[in-house]
Amino acid sequence: MIARDLVASAQLHRGEAETLLATVLDVDRAWLFAHGDEVLAKAAIDRFNELTHARREGEPLAYLLGYCDFWTVRLQVNQHVLIPRRETEHLVEWAIEQIDAGASSVLDMGTGSGAIALSCKASRPAVAVSGLDSSPCALDCARENAIALGLEVEWLLSDWFSALNDRTWPLIIANPPYIAADDPHLVQGDLPAEPASALIGGVSGLESLLHLIQHARDHLTDGGWLLLEHGFDQGAAVRAALQEHQYCSVSTRSDWSGHERLTGGQWRR
Ligand SMILES: C[S@@+](CC[C@H](N)C(=O)[O-])C[C@H]1O[C@@H](n2cnc3c(N)ncnc32)[C@H](O)[C@@H]1O
Numbered sequence: 001m002i003a004r005d006l007v008a009s010a011q012l013h014r015g016e017a018e019t020l021l022a023t024v025l026d027v028d029r030a031w032l033f034a035h036g037d038e039v040l041a042k043a044a045i046d047r048f049n050e051l052t053h054a055r056r057e058g059e060p061l062a063y064l065l066g067y068c069d070f071w072t073v074r075l076q077v078n079q080h081v082l083i084p085r086r087e088t089e090h091l092v093e094w095a096i097e098q099i100d101a102g103a104s105s106v107l108d109m110g111t112g113s114g115a116i117a118l119s120c121k122a123s124r125p126a127v128a129v130s131g132l133d134s135s136p137c138a139l140d141c142a143r144e145n146a147i148a149l150g151l152e153v154e155w156l157l158s159d160w161f162s163a164l165n166d167r168t169w170p171l172i173i174a175n176p177p178y179i180a181a182d183d184p185h186l187v188q189g190d191l192p193a194e195p196a197s198a199l200i201g202g203v204s205g206l207e208s209l210l211h212l213i214q215h216a217r218d219h220l221t222d223g224g225w226l227l228l229e230h231g232f233d234q235g236a237a238v239r240a241a242l243q244e245h246q247y248c249s250v251s252t253r254s255d256w257s258g259h260e261r262l263t264g265g266q267w268r269r
Pocket residue numbers: 081082083084085088109110111112113114115116132133134135138158159160175176177178197198199
């Protein structure tokens with residue numbers, strides 16, 4: 001079978017089918033445009049059919065490829081980590097503003113693949129970056145990404161703040177799990193394949209966010225900032241919780257679609 005016909009037979013979005021075939025053949029997608037008539041080896045066809053079958057069954061494209069591009073870095077991803085989302089790049093932007101304003105170290109809570117921590121380190125190599133997660137498998141993935149990218153980050157295994165003793169940071173950032181346990185989105189798209197512990201923020205979806213807001217105060221330096229990603233409909237609740245816990249300069253930022261997506265506040269002792 002020729003490449004063009006194989007792509008057409010995949011019953012997938014054409015871009016996804018082309019990306020999978022390019023991966024199998026170890027070429028880039030541009031090669032496929034010029035070589036659509038190329039007759040393919042049986043082993044390549046069999047591998048492509050395996051991958052496209054898995055994709056139709058709901059396996060996320062990023063897991064099949066084994067990587068995801070985020071900010072300026074390529075990250076290995078697997079079933080133990082959330083696939084980094086474009087919206088989270090807004091959190092990296094805000095973190096970098098704070099680093100440029102003087103934050104000399106940053107703690108990324110719930111680091112997963114290391115996406116936020118490694119992006120901060122790649123963009124601002126002088127800052128000391130720590131990435132924390134309760135999942136040893138996620139930390140293995142983050143650690144491997146750091147090695148592949150040649151970036152030095154401290155990795156911490158901890159249930160939120162429990163293993164941090166009295167350490168403090170001028171900047172704590174987090175994209176915690178924030179979906180309600182009964183949210184119908186959990187059974188749609190790629191979400192069923194991603195770890196529930198990366199997605200579900202308790203019954204209301206706000207539990208992890210509220211925990212971070214309450215306890216980050218003990219781990220922020222005077223004037224330190226807590227920056228949080230949250231669901232598009234959680235901005236008011238997160239602002240209210242930050243104000244209730246006496247953070248100042250509380251503000252929210254929206255994503256490209258205009259949805260409230262990030263909220264932060266400053267802690268003054
Ligand atoms: C939404 S994912 C974010 C992953 C990554 N930061 C990103 O933006 O792509 C949330 C992460 O929080 C971690 N997590 C969940 N509960 C946690 C806890 N109690 N303590 C530490 N990390 C936790 C999960 O393992 C997951 O990696």
